[in-house]
Amino acid sequence: MHRYVWLLALAASFSASIHAVRAETPEERGAYLVETVAACGNCHTPRGPDGAPLTGKALAGGVVIELPAFTAIGANITPDIETGIGGWSDAEIATAIREGKRPDGTLIGPPMPFNFYRHISDRDMHAIVAYLRTVPAVANEVPASEYRIPLPDAYGPPATPVPEVPRDDKVAYGAYLAGPVGHCLECHTPRVGGHPDLENRPGAGGMELPAPGGGIVVAPNITPHSDKGIGSWSDAEIKTAITRGVRPDGTELAPVMAFAWYANMSEEDLDAIVAYLRTLKPVSH
Incomplete structure (x- = not known):
């Protein structure tokens, strides 16, 4: 009986979730x-x-x-x-x-x-x-x-x-959010001939950007490289960097990144982006 009730509750929750997506x-x-x-x-x-x-x-x-x-x-x-x-x-x-x-x-x-x-x-x-x-x-x-x-x-x-792009394909949907929509790789990929080198070093960082108040900041490496990138960071630490601009060691990232906007992203979308970033080729750069 308890198992039957649990299954009914699960089905109702799933139905409500599907309805919410369709009602958007x-x-x-x-x-x-x-x-x-x-x-x-x-x-x-x-x-x-x-x-x-x-x-x-x-x-x-x-x-x-x-x-x-x-x-x-x-x-x-x-x-x-x-x-x-x-x-x-x-x-x-x-x-x-x-x-x-x-x-x-x-x-x-x-x-x-x-x-x-x-x-x-x-x-x-x-x-x-x-x-x-x-x-x-x-x-x-x-x-x-x-x-x-x-x-x-x-x-x-x-x-x-x-x-x-199907949202239930977490990696593909994360690639879509980090690519076409969020254009993370636009700033976080080294440039060759004025264009991001997406074929060889996607996410490897290195692009110079104007810092608020003057000066230049360099976009960090967001590939899973253990030393140069974010390979040693936990999922929660990556999400904190995205939404609050804070590294695992407590230091702050430059406010060129749109933390105030990313802070309101859904947990599902953040999970998808992190899942995608884990699939990038680790690059020492």
Whole structure:
């Protein structure tokens, strides 16, 4: 009898979980992705002198990213008609994210990681666009970015349909979150010819990034190498580094990483990302 009751409870719990996933609206899914894994606000929400996001300015643009090759200024991606993307169609917003092309045909420059975003699933892209439509419109004219390098004619061929990645395949889904959505490997992979060396050294670190307040920080090695990477860290320690920016020894990581956004990721998604990182080739770098 007790076993029968336990099985009924388990079935009810499983049914409720499936129902919850199915009940997730595009806006809810988009809100989760934009505000956690993708951390769009890390580049598109202006901050005050204390580094905290400015109230009432979510995704209104203005974040300056200064590197030798460019001075990039995060765009206003709120639905404001004049200064944001309120006049763009859903397809035009998706094209801007996946292909780096504005409705007028001009290219969006780095550091937007189009090589990753073009692999966001169609369902998730629809969800992201749906959520961006719900964000409060903020009138905020953002200066144009300046590039001291030539931009290409295009970042590749037009994006093609992208299927859903099954969430029950933990490693594959973790690769999807750490790759196309969260673009972790964009910053944590050494560059060759200006592009991440994903074929040979994914996750091996080494990219130089501007630090808040000035200076340069180097993205760490997140491969499972026992000495140079995170191979000796426990799952819990890796999750703490992602969500709080604290290493196992208690020292803090540079706040270039979007800890404030990652802190709200689901435990399931964090587990998937950790499972994927464990599969990377250990690299001493």
